[in-house]
Amino acid sequence: MVTVQATPAQAIGHALELQGVSRRFGGLRAVEDVSLSLAPGERRAIIGPNGAGKTTLFNLIAGDLRPTSGTIRFYGSDITRLPPHERIRLGIARTYQTPLVFPRLSVLENLYLAARGVRPWRMSLRRPRANDAEMVKARQLAEQVGLGHAIHALAGALAHGQQRQLELGMALASNPRLLLLDEPAAGLSPAERELLTGLLLGLDAAMTILLVEHDMDVAFRVARQVTVMHEGRVIAQGTPGEVSADEVVQQVYLGARHG
Amino acid sequence: MSALASTRTVLTLLVVGLLATFPLWGSAYFVGRVFSPALFLGIAALSLAFLAGYGGMISLAQMTVFGLAGYGYGVLTVTHGQPWWVGVIGGLAVATLAAFLFGLVAVRTRGIYFLMITLALGMVVYALANQNRSVFGGHTGILGIRAPEVSGHLLTERALFYELCLAVALASYLGVRYLLRTPFGLALQAVRDNPRRLAALGYHVALHRLAAFTLAGFLAAWGGLLGVWYNGAISPTTIDVTRLINVLVMAVIGGLASVEGAFLGALAFVLVTNFASSFTERFNTVIGLTFLAIVLFSPEGLSGLLARPVELLRRQSRARRARDELDELGVQQAVGRQDE
Numbered sequence: 001m002v003t004v005q006a007t008p009a010q011a012i013g014h015a016l017e018l019q020g021v022s023r024r025f026g027g028l029r030a031v032e033d034v035s036l037s038l039a040p041g042e043r044r045a046i047i048g049p050n051g052a053g054k055t056t057l058f059n060l061i062a063g064d065l066r067p068t069s070g071t072i073r074f075y076g077s078d079i080t081r082l083p084p085h086e087r088i089r090l091g092i093a094r095t096y097q098t099p100l101v102f103p104r105l106s107v108l109e110n111l112y113l114a115a116r117g118v119r120p121w122r123m124s125l126r127r128p129r130a131n132d133a134e135m136v137k138a139r140q141l142a143e144q145v146g147l148g149h150a151i152h153a154l155a156g157a158l159a160h161g162q163q164r165q166l167e168l169g170m171a172l173a174s175n176p177r178l179l180l181l182d183e184p185a186a187g188l189s190p191a192e193r194e195l196l197t198g199l200l201l202g203l204d205a206a207m208t209i210l211l212v213e214h215d216m217d218v219a220f221r222v223a224r225q226v227t228v229m230h231e232g233r234v235i236a237q238g239t240p241g242e243v244s245a246d247e248v249v250q251q252v253y254l255g256a257r258h259g
Numbered sequence: 260m261s262a263l264a265s266t267r268t269v270l271t272l273l274v275v276g277l278l279a280t281f282p283l284w285g286s287a288y289f290v291g292r293v294f295s296p297a298l299f300l301g302i303a304a305l306s307l308a309f310l311a312g313y314g315g316m317i318s319l320a321q322m323t324v325f326g327l328a329g330y331g332y333g334v335l336t337v338t339h340g341q342p343w344w345v346g347v348i349g350g351l352a353v354a355t356l357a358a359f360l361f362g363l364v365a366v367r368t369r370g371i372y373f374l375m376i377t378l379a380l381g382m383v384v385y386a387l388a389n390q391n392r393s394v395f396g397g398h399t400g401i402l403g404i405r406a407p408e409v410s411g412h413l414l415t416e417r418a419l420f421y422e423l424c425l426a427v428a429l430a431s432y433l434g435v436r437y438l439l440r441t442p443f444g445l446a447l448q449a450v451r452d453n454p455r456r457l458a459a460l461g462y463h464v465a466l467h468r469l470a471a472f473t474l475a476g477f478l479a480a481w482g483g484l485l486g487v488w489y490n491g492a493i494s495p496t497t498i499d500v501t502r503l504i505n506v507l508v509m510a511v512i513g514g515l516a517s518v519e520g521a522f523l524g525a526l527a528f529v530l531v532t533n534f535a536s537s538f539t540e541r542f543n544t545v546i547g548l549t550f551l552a553i554v555l556f557s558p559e560g561l562s563g564l565l566a567r568p569v570e571l572l573r574r575q576s577r578a579r580r581a582r583d584e585l586d587e588l589g590v591q592q593a594v595g596r597q598d599e
Contacts, residue, residue: 088460101456109445112442123466
């Protein structure tokens with residue numbers, strides 16, 4: 001296990017840095033003393049059996065939950081206490097395990113809201129025009145994630161895979177510096193996975209990506225570095241090759257599968 | 260689609276034309292006692308439909324805000340002898356401020372808790388109005404409230420009052436419809452669907468809720484002013500628990516997520532109350548049964564019932580468009596798959 005205790009000077013160099021982050025729910029230690037740092041532009045996968053604390057960790061980074069202890073830094077500034085809507089304005093975007101879109105709004109409206117969210121005048125009472133910057137952006141995002149021909153369909157009427165595409169588009173709408181993807185390939189067909197992987201590989205190289213993924217194929221193609229979690233703790237970290245060779249990891253995975 | 264759009268335009272013009280000329284051909288009773296109150300109560304119901312149907316906030320305090328506008332107008336014009344325009348501005352300001360303060364307390368809760376908190380706030384104001392004599396006039400309330408007089412005409416003259424109600428109702432109707440397509444309105448609907456997701460997109464959810472609640476209060480306040488002119492008095496019964504719930508009944512009868520529905524619901528409510536009370540004392544039972552029937556047979560309310568043929572056409576054309584889009588998408592993906 002690699003734990004980097006960064007000094008403040010080093011911290012500026014990291015896109016994201018977690019120091020001793022823990023979160024308890026009553027007696028349950030969902031995330032326990034996790035330290036993690038990502039360089040700008042790094043693509044990192046978090047893997048681990050169910051209940052390892054991956055999603056909780058995501059919620060801590062995105063701000064949906066506050067850590068019980070520890071600090072989270074984003075490009076050097078402490079964001080531990082920042083509410084979610086302010087974190088995204090700093091450039092942290094996320095997707096959810098089950099796609100969360102606004103079912104009674106159209107694809108275009110979903111993307112428009114996402115593009116609008118990180119800009120001032122969110123509460124504007126002026127009706128958007130077709131050539132508004134955010135509208136143009138919304139259309140372009142629809143094209144990018146492969147929904148260019150369905151912009152008027154209600155998001156709730158889309159198939160599961162298309163909702164995932166839409167959600168990814170919504171996360172990209174803010175031009176994030178850090179993208180958190182929570183099981184982006186879950187429930188997708190092999191062809192859709194291929195589409196997704198291609199999309200992720202095609203993203204701006206400067207964008208830092210942290211993804212939780214069960215599909216090792218997707219995870220290892222997108223990420224160079226892998227962090228393995230088990231029962232709330234980080235038990236291994238390294239390249240996909242190093243991690244698969246790790247004895248502890250093998251034990252955990254075999255134990256989880258056959259135990 | 261264009262045929263549907265032009266049919267809509269013709270229908271809209273027809274309805275507006277009929278409504279505007281109603282005092283010329285409608286009976287005095289219907290103009291004065293049915294449609295006018297239905298319009299100003301409809302504004303209150305609209306403020307609730309806006310909050311509940313589009314913002315996911317079922318507020319029971321809309322009638323309280325409505326009543327506070329009336330109290331504001333009454334206190335300023337009768338107790339303090341101010342001119343009517345001071346009363347109008349003051350009434351709107353008092354009610355909107357109250358809505359803002361209610362909102363501060365209520366917007367952090369959701370669902371049933373939101374409903375209970377707004378009910379509690381309504382009850383607090385009711386108790387205050389009932390017991391405070393110096394400002395609210397206690398149980399009697401404030402009597403002898405006069406509507407504004409403009410160039411010799413009292414605004415409560417039957418036809419004039421009706422046209423005034425219609426104008427305000429139409430303005431609120433168009434205002435709300437416009438609002439729902441602005442960034443603010445879209446975000447509000449997103450708050451209804453999934454507040455957590457909206458926060459993750461950079462929106463301050465509580466602030467949006469508060470703004471919507473205040474705005475709805477401003478809307479209800481206009482209804483309240485018209486209401487107090489119509490009644491010529493205001494007392495705590497205007498804001499008692501029955502009235503608070505009645506406006507919810509109107510909104511549900513009309514169809515909660517419908518801008519037109521609020522007025523249809525108010526009209527149905529006024530009709531049932533007026534006619535049922537002429538042949539039975541148990542008109543509340545009749546209202547209750549109407550309510551049940553609507554909820555059971557047309558959850559989208561009267562507007563859902565009336566809109567069904569139109570909606571069917573629209574849905575067909577929308578479905579066709581969406582299907583075409585999705586088909587094309589499917590074809591593309593299938594092609595992509597074959598390419599691999």
